Amino acid sequence: MKTYMQKPADVKRQWHLLDAKGQVLGQVATQAAKLLIGKDKATFTPHVDGGDYVVVINARQVAVTGKKEQDKMYYRHSGYPGGLKETNLANLRQKSPERIIEIAVKGMLPKNKLQKPRLNRLKVFASNDHPYQDKLVAKADK
Secondary structure (H helix, E strand, O other): OOOOOHHHHHOOOOOEEEEEEOHHHHHHHHHHHHHOOOOOOOOOOOOOOOOOEEEEEEEHHHEEEOOOOOEEEEEEEEOOOOEEEEEEHHHHHHHHHHHHHHHHHHOOOOOOHHHHHHHHHHHEOOOOOOOOOOOOOOOOOO
16 A cells, blocks of 8 residues: 655645634644645645645634733844844734734744745734635635
8 A cells, every 4th residue: 555645736624714713823824734734635745835725814803811901922023133022912903914824834833945825825814804705615613
């Protein structure tokens, strides 16, 4: 018996909808990362990007546990001396709630050349409205 190795031409992508309303941030990010990587498919091959598209809605209403709303910090650096910027989760939720889920999912994806194409298939929206309604085939709240 031989091991099946998927080829890039054989990849069939589906669209999945995840509703983040009231769900814990880490659980939503884990579900999205698993679907983007394609780990839930029987044809999973580590070196082939066989994952699906993921649409996450209601990013503004994602839940966090404990005191993370004020204590969890996000850092970025401009590249210049003294260019370290920081913001907490509450401020990021007001300014750009989509970034919260994007950062969490990026941290759960493997750090290799497939990370960027996988992140490009992640579509995050702060509310219920999104332009991918006609493409969704999969069930909501997997």
